Amino acid sequence: MPEPSPSPKRRGRLLRFGAACVVLSAVAGYVVVQYVTGGTGDPGCRVVSGGADGATYEFTPEQAVNAATIAAVGTDRAMPERAVAIALATALQESGLRNLTHGDRDSLGLFQQRPSQGWGTEQQVTDPAYAASIFYKHLAKVRDYTELPLTVAAQRVQRSGYPEAYAKHEPDAVVLAAALTGTSAASLTCDGRARAVTATGPDAVRAALARDFGRDALQEADTESGADAEKTSATGTEAPMTEAPATETNGRIVTLPVSEDTIAGGRSVGECGWQLAHWAVANASALRIERVSYAGREWVAGNTDSQWRSTGSTSTEAAGTSGAGGGTGSVRIVTAP
Incomplete structure (x- = not known):
């Protein structure tokens, strides 16, 4: 004997439930994409490549502040532009250039550094200037890091479970590094709100x-x-x-x-x-x-x-x-x- 058809009232509830699931899935997908790509809403800032390709990267004011700090600390330590690009790509992958107060196990900050692994105290690794400085300190110990593929150099510092993950951020990191170390003139703008x-x-x-x-x-x-x-x-x-x-x-x-x-x-x-x-x-x-x-x-x-x-x-x-x-x-x- 066939099952009775659901009542119109029940069918309406099922449709509403299904629609709600679709909306929630879309929102969850958006959040995941934003986290992976580093986006956090209205970009507000934009950097344009000084090269012939005219590549662009859009990011938020929060990300811009953190990226500028990473670049400033790098030049303060007399690190080359390539080192700044490696640091920026690493932070893009690890935190989306956001100073996170959470992460895998005790990982924190822009580079998801772990206090339990000797990177510093919780307060230190969530200080963007300190976090960038300790990253560069470790990067400088990597032999011939400027000649290595970016993802290899970053991985030798980070020891990540996803060693190839940094590579996808290299194009954006290179454009950012050129602007934030000053080798690309008049190439970074923000809305200033x-x-x-x-x-x-x-x-x-x-x-x-x-x-x-x-x-x-x-x-x-x-x-x-x-x-x-x-x-x-x-x-x-x-x-x-x-x-x-x-x-x-x-x-x-x-x-x-x-x-x-x-x-x-x-x-x-x-x-x-x-x-x-x-x-x-x-x-x-x-x-x-x-x-x-x-x-x-x-x-x-x-x-x-x-x-x-x-x-x-x-x-x-x-x-x-x-x-x-x-x-x-x-x-x-x-x-x-």
Whole structure:
């Protein structure tokens, strides 16, 4: 005897249940994809390759801040651009460039480092600057790491259960590294919309510079230059980049001088200047930075296209337009009122 057909009421419940399952599956799939790719909602930031391929990578302000920190720590340790790309690809795979407070077993932070395995305390491995520094320390011990495939170099540091996983992030990491080390000029932009701002103004910018480029070098530069308490430096210990930056009189501007006399470690003026300029843009949402200018180009928060536009400057600062070029000038950071 055939089973009776479900009642219209029951059939409606089944249809609603099925639809709910489909929606939940779609949401779960979206969350998984976002985690794997590193996306966390509205991108907000974009980097464009300086090469002929015109490759682009879009990411969130949170990811931009973390990526800029990784790059700054790398150049502070005099690590080459290839090392920065390896670090960025690793963080993209391990955390999606997010400073996670959870992970497999006791894994934490950008690189999912485990305190139980000697990477540092929980507080240390969830400090992006510390996490990047200890990653580079281990990477530097890998023989000929710049000549190895990226995924092999990363795996020799991480000892992951998925040794090939880093390879898929290499194209994005290479584009990011070029922008965030300054070898690709005027290539990183963000919308600059404030998100969860906790501190603003020149003091917050200087504190963030110290966080990423090193507080010890900051203090040494102040002493060496005789700078007063209103000045700070974004120099690195092994590869100093600039003189102590001066805060201009209106209380909203931080100026970071860049010249041949302040460059060390084999880097050009243009590279150092564009690294600082891109760092400021990457931190624009977090620090409420509304304008950044360097080498005759300017980025302004809130522009719909978020492009670097020519300022029409004819000064020597414009000589730094090429990431690999020379010239003198300064990076000018204007914070919101």
